[in-house]
Amino acid sequence: MKIGWIGLGNMGNPMALQLIKAGYQVTVYNRDKNKTADLEQAGALIAETPKSLLDAVDVVFLMVSDDHAIKQIFESEEGLLLAETSGKIMINMSTVSPAISKEMYEKSKEKGHDYLDAPVSGSVKQAETAQLVIMVGGDADVYEKVKPFLEKLGKLNIRVGDIGAGNQAKLAINSLLAVYTQGLAETVLFANQNGIKTDDLLNLISNAAIGNTFTKIKGDAILNDQYKAAFALKHIVKDLRLAKTEGISSPLAQTTLKTFENAEAKYGEEDLIAVFKALK
Structure with a gap:
């Protein structure tokens, strides 16, 4: 499966790098293109928009700052929900409100996609060493599909309930x-x-x-x-x-x-x- 990663801040960058090191083909997007250079050197492909990223991958990870950033990435003119595709899996690892996860879950479902909330406990050092603790909310069957990816990012991942429960x-x-x-x-x-x-x-x-x-x-x-x-x-x-x-x-x-x-x-x-x- 091809992986997309949106959000290359202090946490997102080393987490995306873990998946590249694990041998996955990873396409990344970040508003500040300067933050993509080291991952491109490591083998990542670069997408110009969230929409074009979704067209190129099977699973999209998101690691951004807040609810507003999530809404922009999903709903802007070049956002994920505007892509003419279906059957993708969105994994939102950002620390955001349960409400925004429930909203994006419903909107993703309408477009034929799956969505999980999967925030992490840990900081930069744990991201760099794949020692994060990951708490997941969402459909059990979708969680089982993506567990191999989560295992490359952290030392523990647990599905704690339905959508929003991870948040x-x-x-x-x-x-x-x-x-x-x-x-x-x-x-x-x-x-x-x-x-x-x-x-x-x-x-x-x-x-x-x-x-x-x-x-x-x-x-x-x-x-x-x-x-x-x-x-x-x-x-x-x-x-x-x-x-x-x-x-x-x-x-x-x-x-x-x-x-x-x-x-x-x-x-x-x-x-x-x-x-x-x-x-x-």
């Missing part, structure tokens, strides 16, 4: 991610205010039951004052707002949303652990 699972996970991040930032800040050095505290955390890969990576970012975005703070704000729309209203959810919204104006382009600087 809801991702919003749940990212709500916990926000709580973890704020908790770590506040813990380091409290320790510092009481004369405890950051590296000593992080050593204690790493060797305690609460230590994990996340606290190690983000703790080191605080320690080394490194806030280059692996997952931009502005994106966690988007996800927390989506979770609120989906009905999450717990005290922690409300608190983290407010905290990250307050940090977004100054630190939105930096990594989400930059919330430490906002709290400081």
